[in-house]
Amino acid sequence: MNEWNDIAVITPTGDIDISTVASLRDQIDALVASGVRRILVNCKGVTFIDSSGLACLLSRSRRLAQMGGLLSLVNTSPGVTRSMQIARLIDALHVTAAARPPVPLLKPGVMPLWSKSISIQRGVENLGYYRHRVSDMISALHMDDSDRFDVALAAGEALSNAYDHANGGEGCMMLVAAYPDRVVVEVRDSGQGFEIAADEEPDESEERGRGIKLMRMLVDSVEVRRREDARGTLVRLIKLLKPAA
Known part of the structure; x- marks a missing residue:
């Protein structure tokens, strides 16, 4: 990934399913066509992604990867995260859950490498x-x-x-x-x-x-x-x- 400034964050306003996937696809395609190579899909308001949504996200992720870019899902709910795990797409779509576990404290005496x-x-x-x-x-x-x-x-x-x-x-x-x-x-x-x-x-x-x-x-x-x-x-x-x- 060589482009560091061509970044976009998009925030779907509802679930990603057959009723909304066309709009999302058009939005991602327009960003890619404009030169964006790093897309973060903020799923804060998304509670469900159906098979059409998964197919769209996976195809666009693969397309960006071929161009040296990356598509990520961030702030996913437990339900969305679980559906990705079941579909074995966690790594393919670089999913980051909204509810992250707290970062553990470093143990006393641990020194940096x-x-x-x-x-x-x-x-x-x-x-x-x-x-x-x-x-x-x-x-x-x-x-x-x-x-x-x-x-x-x-x-x-x-x-x-x-x-x-x-x-x-x-x-x-x-x-x-x-x-x-x-x-x-x-x-x-x-x-x-x-x-x-x-x-x-x-x-x-x-x-x-x-x-x-x-x-x-x-x-x-x-x-x-x-x-x-x-x-x-x-x-x-x-x-x-x-x-x-």
Whole structure:
């Protein structure tokens, strides 16, 4: 997946079944035709996907994969997640359930396998470079391509906020650390400071709010709080690794 900016989030307004699948198919096809290569289908309001919906999603997922892209289902309900498991489509459609289990605390004394601190250069034109750098740094970990892409994209969203609210990224730092069961990315900026509770829903009308929503779709934990060591905001992202087969 080489396109990092051509991303779309679509949110079906109801169940994905024979009555709605044509509209969804047209929407996805239009996005792909316009150059979008990463599509997130937010299933927050979807309680049921029938066979026609599954066929549509699977065919579009395969088409995007052939073009170097990815289609994902996020915020799926327990029922939808279960139907995907029964149909053995969890991996094929890169499904992420809405009700994720809490991220376990690291056991006392657990040290990172490695960590790397990066000083961020000013200028939003550098954003793509850092997304690719994160992806390269975690390439040897036990992750599939879609999860690796998600971590890099979420890191990019955190950096985008830092560029926007800290004078073009002045004084920003990023830390990437790998543990036996997770990847942790921290982005610190030197702006005015911002905080949002884990259960707080940001305003979709605000650009920062949309970025937080997207990060929550992509990784297992998103923490946004004011820094304790200096003025600014700390964003901590955690993505759990899949157990080795």
